[in-house]
């Protein structure tokens with residue numbers, strides 16, 4: 001159990017009244033039921049507990065290193081993490097952990113564990129069960145996944161879509177890996193098989209990326225400035241519907257110019273479900289022609305992590321473009 005911070009382990013600061021992370025050493029006080037579980041659970045609390053809004057690629061690397069160092073010693077890992085950026089972190093970890101053969105279950109909560117109606121206790125205990133579950137000696141969910149409320153989702157297919165409901169995550173383009181009620185029902189046909197071969201942990205991310213969300217009325221100055229950000233190497237462009245964008249000349253010229261200078265532009269849809277299909281409408285045909293790369297049905301969170309990972313690995317531009325259009329960890333359907 002790796003505790004990174006987030007609401008699940010938060011308490012009210014008596015001075016300010018706002019939520020701050022508590023020391024994980026107190027977890028048994030908040031969750032005496034843990035003593036009754038029939039599993040050997042070791043806890044590790046990161047020194048610097050954070051609200052996940054402060055998440056960074058450096059923290060992802062620390063997290064992956066902890067898993068790497070302890071990989072042989074455990075059947076699975078539960079990561080307690082704030083829900084705000086959980087989908088980004090789960091996506092990043094999925095790219096970092098190549099040949100994963102054990103569950104890495106991210107969970108958190110909407111209400112702090114110390115509160116009477118907290119969803120944290122259920123999420124916490126069920127995640128431990130999922131991380132430990134085996135069938136015929138094989139782990140039930142050997143993937144980086146997110147467990148929240150009653151659904152186990154593929155991490156790199158998930159998005160936080162609700163800031164209040166206990167059911168906070170959705171996976172618009174991939175079925176649930178498990179549905180949880182009285183029983184945990186694994187949807188085995190959708191769960192990745194445990195990978196063979198040694199775990200390889202990739203630890204480099206390139207931060208020179210950006211997200212450009214299109215909106216009616218977007219100005220030339222804004223697009224121009226965004227695309228000419230010093231050092232920028234990759235842009236996730238959030239387009240409309242099936243990958244559509246304005247056909248204004250200035251807009252397409254700016255994109256084409258940036259691509260000619262080496263920028264990689266990755267087309268993802270603003271919709272929570274469905275896929276980019278460049279060329280279906282006139283408004284996406286030119287994007288294809290000028291070299292914008294299709295992200296198919298990838299989420300923005302996953303696209304960002306994938307771009308940072310591929311650039312960090314130092315692949316050639318043509319390799320990066322190729323990988324962006326392939327599913328590396330089950331993150332998209334091509």
Ligand code: ASP
Nearest residue numbers: 006007051052082083084
């Ligand atoms: N702001 C919190 C965080 O993401 C919310 C949560 O834990 O769900 O760390």
